[in-house]
Amino acid sequence: MDGDSPAAMSTGGDLRRCRIMKQADVVVVGGGPVGLFAGLSLLQQGVDVVVLEARAGGSAGSRAIGIHPPALRCLEQLGLIGAFLEAGTVVREASVFVDRRPLTRLRFDGCDPQHDGVLMVPQQQTERLLAEPLQDAGRISYGVRVDSLESTADDIVLRGDGAELQVRWVLVCDGRHSALRQALRVGMPVQAYAHGYIMGDFPDATDFGAAAAIFLGRQSLVESLPLPQNTRRWVVRLRSPQNACTADEIAAIVGQRTGHGLDAASCTMTSAFAAEQGIAERLRKGRAILLGDAAHVVSPIGGQGMNLGWLGAAALIPLLTQILNSTDPAAPALSAWERQVRSNWQRARRRAEANMFHGRPLRCPQLHRALMHLMLDTPLRHRFVRHYTMDGFT
Numbered sequence: 001m002d003g004d005s006p007a008a009m010s011t012g013g014d015l016r017r018c019r020i021m022k023q024a025d026v027v028v029v030g031g032g033p034v035g036l037f038a039g040l041s042l043l044q045q046g047v048d049v050v051v052l053e054a055r056a057g058g059s060a061g062s063r064a065i066g067i068h069p070p071a072l073r074c075l076e077q078l079g080l081i082g083a084f085l086e087a088g089t090v091v092r093e094a095s096v097f098v099d100r101r102p103l104t105r106l107r108f109d110g111c112d113p114q115h116d117g118v119l120m121v122p123q124q125q126t127e128r129l130l131a132e133p134l135q136d137a138g139r140i141s142y143g144v145r146v147d148s149l150e151s152t153a154d155d156i157v158l159r160g161d162g163a164e165l166q167v168r169w170v171l172v173c174d175g176r177h178s179a180l181r182q183a184l185r186v187g188m189p190v191q192a193y194a195h196g197y198i199m200g201d202f203p204d205a206t207d208f209g210a211a212a213a214i215f216l217g218r219q220s221l222v223e224s225l226p227l228p229q230n231t232r233r234w235v236v237r238l239r240s241p242q243n244a245c246t247a248d249e250i251a252a253i254v255g256q257r258t259g260h261g262l263d264a265a266s267c268t269m270t271s272a273f274a275a276e277q278g279i280a281e282r283l284r285k286g287r288a289i290l291l292g293d294a295a296h297v298v299s300p301i302g303g304q305g306m307n308l309g310w311l312g313a314a315a316l317i318p319l320l321t322q323i324l325n326s327t328d329p330a331a332p333a334l335s336a337w338e339r340q341v342r343s344n345w346q347r348a349r350r351r352a353e354a355n356m357f358h359g360r361p362l363r364c365p366q367l368h369r370a371l372m373h374l375m376l377d378t379p380l381r382h383r384f385v386r387h388y389t390m391d392g393f394t
């Protein structure tokens with residue numbers, strides 16, 4: 001195989017392999033959902049781009065599932081909306097319960113002119129759909145870990161496994177604990193919350209169909225979200241974060257709080273996670289730009305993190321394409337982009353905060369019930385729907 005052939009880059013290896021190959025204008029470090037989205041967007045703009053992913057192949061676990069209307073519009077632009085709709089389930093309404101008693105049904109119709117709900121797609125499917133065109137073009141390399149980078153005025157040098165790679169721009173998409181953000185000496189102050197969550201995917205034995213269900217009450221939140229193939233994700237709030245959980249534990253708490261029985265033996269995935277919110281002190285340094293969880297985190301309750309990363313990437317890619325093709329200084333356009341990302345993150349942070357507030361253990365469920373009735377059974381419900389569907393994000 002010709003060492004300069006782009007196809008040679010799809011099979012993985014280390015940076016030493018990359019060094020002898022064709023150098024790209026843009027390297028995306030991290031092939032999670034945001035790095036893949038950014039890489040594919042650049043590829044479609046005709047940019048010479050390569051995605052480097054440390055894992056040996058696609059991811060197995062599923063964290064992000066909810067894709068909101070603003071992010072669905074981004075998938076339209078990529079020409080992938082049909083494939084995503086086929087792979088997922090659209091949630092058009094949510095049933096709300098307080099202490100097991102039905103309170104109301106929140107319908108999402110009218111939340112967006114084109115997309116009347118939130119699309120649920122398991123993260124590994126999302127990554128597969130985004131990775132396939134990159135793989136076909138030989139523009140993704142698995143099993144490549146970048147350890148550090150150094151930005152100069154004219155280019156940027158990536159290092160790993162004792163080898164170096166010189167490129168024009170790097171998109172840092174290596175996730176929440178970004179080693180490259182640390183190598184750039186960019187801090188990310190994070191607020192950690194005292195409570196935690198556990199979740200699992202189980203066969204769907206409810207009659208909710210494609211609706212979500214939100215259980216509030218004295219014992220705090222349980223969320224139930226439909227997934228394709230007759231599966232439901234159950235998310236349970238706990239007093240404090242824990243490192244792991246079992247399907248039996250989730251089933252026991254869900255049964256106690258909601259009355260729904262889960263078949264623990266058929267559970268396909270469990271996970272425990274904490275709620276954190278934060279944004280990096282700066283989103284670019286020299287020719288390195290932070291995107292996705294490397295740039296910002298929001299509490300997973302409300303399902304906004306991946307969506308936020310995609311919106312940031314979708315706004316950046318046309319600018320970067322322009323910058324690559326011109327001699328104009330990049331700073332003004334990138335400063336405006338950074339302001340937009342910060343403002344989106346602030347909005348997502350506030351919404352996640354509100355979601356966590358509603359999911360707390362209720363001291364007086366009767367009062368909460370009355371207040372929720374007032375809000376959800378009046379025109380104020382439209383505000384709630386907009387809140388839950390990331391309306392207003394650009």
Ligand SMILES: Cc1cc2nc3c(=O)[nH]c(=O)nc-3n(C[C@H](O)[C@H](O)[C@H](O)COP(=O)(O)OP(=O)(O)OC[C@H]3O[C@@H](n4cnc5c(N)ncnc54)[C@H](O)[C@@H]3O)c2cc1C
Pocket residue numbers: 029030031032033034035036052053054055063064065066067144145146147173174175176179180199271273291292293294300302303304305306307308309
């Ligand atoms: C339980 C849970 C549920 C969630 N649900 C939702 C949801 O419904 N909707 C939503 O929008 N968001 C959700 N989120 C948030 C979402 O998962 C993240 O925001 C999203 O995964 C961020 O994507 P990313 O590509 O930035 O980072 P990651 O997904 O963390 O991917 C980073 C990638 O970089 C690779 N990498 C790391 N270091 C290197 C290196 N040095 N060199 C090369 N590669 C490297 C990693 O292997 C990984 O593949 C949820 C999060 C959790 C925890």
